Structures are given as C-alpha cells and as structure tokens.
Amino acid sequence: MIPDPHAFLASLFQAAVKAAEPVAAIRAHLPERPKGRTVVIGAGKAASQMAAALESLWDGPLEGAVVTQHGPVAACRRVEVLQAAHPVPDEAGIAASARLFALLRDLTQDDLVIALVSGGGSALLPAPAGMLTLADEIAVNRALLASGAPISAMNTVRKHVSRIKGGRLAHAAHPARVVSLILSDIPGDNPAHVASGPTIPDNSTPEDALAIVRQYHLALPRTVMEHLASPDSAAARPDDPAFTRHEHQVIASARVSLEAAAGKAKAAGIVPVILSDSIEGEARDIGLMHAAIAREVRYHGRPFAVPVVMLSGGETTVTIGGEGHGKGGRNTEFLLSFAHSIRGLPDVQALAADTDGRDGSEHNAGAFADGESIMRMRAAGIDPRVNLMDHDAFSAFEAIGDIFETGPTGTNVNDFRAILVR
Structure with a gap:
C-alpha cells in the first residue's frame, strides 16, 4: 500500500508545512x-x-x-x-x-x-x-x-x-x-x-x-x-x-498543519490519528511514550487498527546536564529514544522534524527511524545508548543515512511527528 514509507512520511511533513x-x-x-x-x-x-x-x-x-x-x-x-x-x-x-x-x-x-x-x-x-x-x-x-x-x-x-x-x-x-x-x-x-x-x-x-x-x-x-x-x-x-x-x-499553528497532514494521509488510503498538537516534555521521554503506543498498535491492534499513521506536534525539550552535549536537536533525540524502544519491531517507520527546517544545532530538519535503526547504528560503529546520553542523536542517524533535510521552510509551527504502523 505504501511502497516507500520515507517518501510517504516526508509528503505528510510537506503538507503540514504548506498549511502554514x-x-x-x-x-x-x-x-x-x-x-x-x-x-x-x-x-x-x-x-x-x-x-x-x-x-x-x-x-x-x-x-x-x-x-x-x-x-x-x-x-x-x-x-x-x-x-x-x-x-x-x-x-x-x-x-x-x-x-x-x-x-x-x-x-x-x-x-x-x-x-x-x-x-x-x-x-x-x-x-x-x-x-x-x-x-x-x-x-x-x-x-x-x-x-x-x-x-x-x-x-x-x-x-x-x-x-x-x-x-x-x-x-x-x-x-x-x-x-x-x-x-x-x-x-x-x-x-x-x-x-x-x-x-x-x-x-x-x-x-x-x-x-x-x-x-x-x-x-x-x-x-x-x-x-x-x-x-x-x-x-x-x-x-x-x-x-x-x-x-x-x-x-x-500546529493544529492546522497536523490536520493538513491527516488529510494527505487519508487521501493515500492510510487512516490518520492526531494524538495531540501540544505535546511537551523531555524529548527522550516523549519518544518512549510514542513507542509504547506504536508497540500496542502493532501487536494488539489497539487503541488503533493498522494500518494507521499517528501524528503529533508541540515542543519537546532537551535538558543538558553537566556532561555537555554533542550534535542534534529535540526531534532527533526523540527519535533515538523511540528507536531504542521499538528495536526489532517490524512494520513501523517514523519521521520527526522541526517545521522550520532546522532541528537544533545542525543543518537537518530531523530524521527517520524504524525497528532496524539501532542495529544498523551498531553495525556502523555507533553505540546509540552513548549517543543518547551525550545528546548526540544527529551523529547516530547521520551514520546510517537517515537524516531528513529540507532547508529553511519559511514557516515555523514547531515539532512534527508521524509514525506509520502497518
């Protein structure tokens, strides 16, 4: 139904940006x-x-x-x-x-x-x-x-x-x-x-x-x-x-943009669900929450039947402790935490990105993740748990070629997250 999940998720992001x-x-x-x-x-x-x-x-x-x-x-x-x-x-x-x-x-x-x-x-x-x-x-x-x-x-x-x-x-x-x-x-x-x-x-x-x-x-x-x-x-x-x-x-606003992305998904034959347009909290914790929902949907068909794309917005945060930080932003940190929690889970793909086209310290808007992301990072010589602790999510996703780049979009309605479960 969706031959290229990355292209599908990117099209939802573009619909969200266009609405703003x-x-x-x-x-x-x-x-x-x-x-x-x-x-x-x-x-x-x-x-x-x-x-x-x-x-x-x-x-x-x-x-x-x-x-x-x-x-x-x-x-x-x-x-x-x-x-x-x-x-x-x-x-x-x-x-x-x-x-x-x-x-x-x-x-x-x-x-x-x-x-x-x-x-x-x-x-x-x-x-x-x-x-x-x-x-x-x-x-x-x-x-x-x-x-x-x-x-x-x-x-x-x-x-x-x-x-x-x-x-x-x-x-x-x-x-x-x-x-x-x-x-x-x-x-x-x-x-x-x-x-x-x-x-x-x-x-x-x-x-x-x-x-x-x-x-x-x-x-x-x-x-x-x-x-x-x-x-x-x-x-x-x-x-x-x-x-x-x-x-x-x-x-x-994020609400209008998520509704536009939902319309795009529906036109492609995938049922959209907007979880919230105002999610706040620590990025890695929000990643765990989204992953828990994805697992429940994939294994038990609840609270949503598959196929479904779950959409959310808002603005997460990243608390930098005394250990300092590497490269990244709140959307890539969300995804690295999410990827850990869905490791090995089939038929789940996710995109998280900032609608202004730049996530944190680097040039990317965000990144893609799936159930194989963590294994591919390890195969590339990355220890993703260390990267998560060091707030260096960009380097982890760059190593596996899953960085999402758009350049400046000309708008800004904050975080955009889309999780496809088939």
Missing part, C-alpha cells in the same frame, strides 16, 4: 488600510517570508523592518530585512531591536502597525532591561536552553529581563493601531508566548519568573536576580489603555 505557508495565512487575515501610514515590524525565523508575503498582498504604501536569523532570507522590496543570531543573542540583535523601536516613533492614531511574529523571535530581539547587559541576556538564554523548561516558562523569564518583550514593543507604537499576525510555535497557541510576545502583553509577573528560576535551578547572574526582584521587571498589563486598539490573530 505565509501567503495563504496572511491573505486570510489582512487588516484594512489605514488613513495614515502602514508600518511593518516583526521578528522570528519566518519573518522575511512573512514580510515578502505581506508585500505581495498589500495594496498601498508600506514601510518597516523585520528581524530574522542569519542565513538565506526571502527578498523584500519595501520592508528592510535585518539579521541576528539564534538561539543565542548577539550585538546585531541589539541593533535590530533599536531599529524596530525607532520605526514606532511619532506615529498617530491614523497609522497602522502590522506586526509579523513567528517562533525564534525571543533570541532575535535582545533588549536588556534596566542596568542589564547583552551578556546578562545571553546568560539567561543559555541557562534556559539547557534547563529543560517548557517554552512557555522560558519565555516568561525572558519577558522580565527585557524592555521589548511582553508587549513592550507594541506599547511604544501608541497611539497607532497595532495588528499582530502570528505563526504559533507554542503548544496551546498562546500568542503572548510566541517570540516572548513583543506585541502581546500578559498577566505574568516578576514573581512568576522567579518561581521558574527556582523550579529549574537556573544559575543566573547576580545582576539578573536583582533585576527580577525590582519593580523595573514588571511587564505591561493587558488592561493598559495603550493596548485598547490592538488586536492579534494566530494565522497558522
């Missing part, structure tokens, strides 16, 4: 033209593609700038594309944040600000608050990335050490109207957590940030801890009158 393609998503949510100026701001891994899409759709004058990561970008004619580092901030990000603030000066109530926000914007928009420095913000980012904290918790901390996150960027646009168009990479699609919500205020407090620091045992600089304990770390509140004329739309 910026042109179609933005077209359905274009705001009305204002009497005054239209200024574009934005940040995220998909920022240049979103800006190019808006340019192609907008019938009227347009100006502004967006920030994306270093590397290939979509060509824009009227919107300036700035580049900065991800996942650890750099000086280019400081300059980019300043540029976005500058664009929002001297606006009137007749002007419109369109904010194009996608995942990755947290690192791309460093703007240390109070007496903090870029080095402080980098230290916070490194500690959070190694902590294993879910993305919502990480972004809560980031908001309270920044003067641009947590709605502060949009606050600077007052009295202009602000419309935020958001590609969500956050489980649950809370817009205030995408890119740490530069245009969306929320009700989180410095006390919430400090609680997260304690819960995940974050070792932060003394200056950061002092800032979090001061009134200066309080963020803008949703009931602030400056946000009265603001609105936001989540224009693409």
Whole structure:
C-alpha cells in the first residue's frame, strides 16, 4: 500500500508545512488600510517570508523592518530585512531591536502597525532591561536552553529581563493601531508566548519568573536576580489603555498543519490519528511514550487498527546536564529514544522534524527511524545508548543515512511527528 514509507512520511511533513505557508495565512487575515501610514515590524525565523508575503498582498504604501536569523532570507522590496543570531543573542540583535523601536516613533492614531511574529523571535530581539547587559541576556538564554523548561516558562523569564518583550514593543507604537499576525510555535497557541510576545502583553509577573528560576535551578547572574526582584521587571498589563486598539490573530499553528497532514494521509488510503498538537516534555521521554503506543498498535491492534499513521506536534525539550552535549536537536533525540524502544519491531517507520527546517544545532530538519535503526547504528560503529546520553542523536542517524533535510521552510509551527504502523 505504501511502497516507500520515507517518501510517504516526508509528503505528510510537506503538507503540514504548506498549511502554514505565509501567503495563504496572511491573505486570510489582512487588516484594512489605514488613513495614515502602514508600518511593518516583526521578528522570528519566518519573518522575511512573512514580510515578502505581506508585500505581495498589500495594496498601498508600506514601510518597516523585520528581524530574522542569519542565513538565506526571502527578498523584500519595501520592508528592510535585518539579521541576528539564534538561539543565542548577539550585538546585531541589539541593533535590530533599536531599529524596530525607532520605526514606532511619532506615529498617530491614523497609522497602522502590522506586526509579523513567528517562533525564534525571543533570541532575535535582545533588549536588556534596566542596568542589564547583552551578556546578562545571553546568560539567561543559555541557562534556559539547557534547563529543560517548557517554552512557555522560558519565555516568561525572558519577558522580565527585557524592555521589548511582553508587549513592550507594541506599547511604544501608541497611539497607532497595532495588528499582530502570528505563526504559533507554542503548544496551546498562546500568542503572548510566541517570540516572548513583543506585541502581546500578559498577566505574568516578576514573581512568576522567579518561581521558574527556582523550579529549574537556573544559575543566573547576580545582576539578573536583582533585576527580577525590582519593580523595573514588571511587564505591561493587558488592561493598559495603550493596548485598547490592538488586536492579534494566530494565522497558522500546529493544529492546522497536523490536520493538513491527516488529510494527505487519508487521501493515500492510510487512516490518520492526531494524538495531540501540544505535546511537551523531555524529548527522550516523549519518544518512549510514542513507542509504547506504536508497540500496542502493532501487536494488539489497539487503541488503533493498522494500518494507521499517528501524528503529533508541540515542543519537546532537551535538558543538558553537566556532561555537555554533542550534535542534534529535540526531534532527533526523540527519535533515538523511540528507536531504542521499538528495536526489532517490524512494520513501523517514523519521521520527526522541526517545521522550520532546522532541528537544533545542525543543518537537518530531523530524521527517520524504524525497528532496524539501532542495529544498523551498531553495525556502523555507533553505540546509540552513548549517543543518547551525550545528546548526540544527529551523529547516530547521520551514520546510517537517515537524516531528513529540507532547508529553511519559511514557516515555523514547531515539532512534527508521524509514525506509520502497518
């Protein structure tokens, strides 16, 4: 029925990515033209593609700038594309944040600000608050990335050490109207957590940030801890009158993308099941959970009859301990754990990949795995248990030729997982 499982799984990934393609998503949510100026701001891994899409759709004058990561970008004619580092901030990000603030000066109530926000914007928009420095913000980012904290918790901390996150960027646009168009990479699609919500205020407090620091045992600089304990770390509140004329739309998300992948599977004659679009947790633990379901389906035909493809999304985490790490990302780590647990299991193939086209530290989107993956790794001279402990899943899958590469996709709705059981 499925002669090439890898091609089938890759086609589901492509369907998921296409459903989050910026042109179609933005077209359905274009705001009305204002009497005054239209200024574009934005940040995220998909920022240049979103800006190019808006340019192609907008019938009227347009100006502004967006920030994306270093590397290939979509060509824009009227919107300036700035580049900065991800996942650890750099000086280019400081300059980019300043540029976005500058664009929002001297606006009137007749002007419109369109904010194009996608995942990755947290690192791309460093703007240390109070007496903090870029080095402080980098230290916070490194500690959070190694902590294993879910993305919502990480972004809560980031908001309270920044003067641009947590709605502060949009606050600077007052009295202009602000419309935020958001590609969500956050489980649950809370817009205030995408890119740490530069245009969306929320009700989180410095006390919430400090609680997260304690819960995940974050070792932060003394200056950061002092800032979090001061009134200066309080963020803008949703009931602030400056946000009265603001609105936001989540224009693409994991839910929509998984539904598109399910439709593709159904058209191919395979029953799709969406397990969840908002799975969080340690990547290797989520791998074990998915493997347990795959074994139950393969051997006992429950809770789903074969053939079936199980789909899931969300964002897992990888906790880096004192032992350090090798090459990889959360999707390849998920798969290496999954592969261990289905070793020898026939008729099961899986793909896990990041919808932005890059999983963690390397150039791949993700990888493929099946019941023979572990044996083939051992035959190639790899000890996959050591690789899993060393967070070096990329090297294990590269050794057997099962790396999945797409290049930058131009969108970002987080993890995509598809498990085919026949």
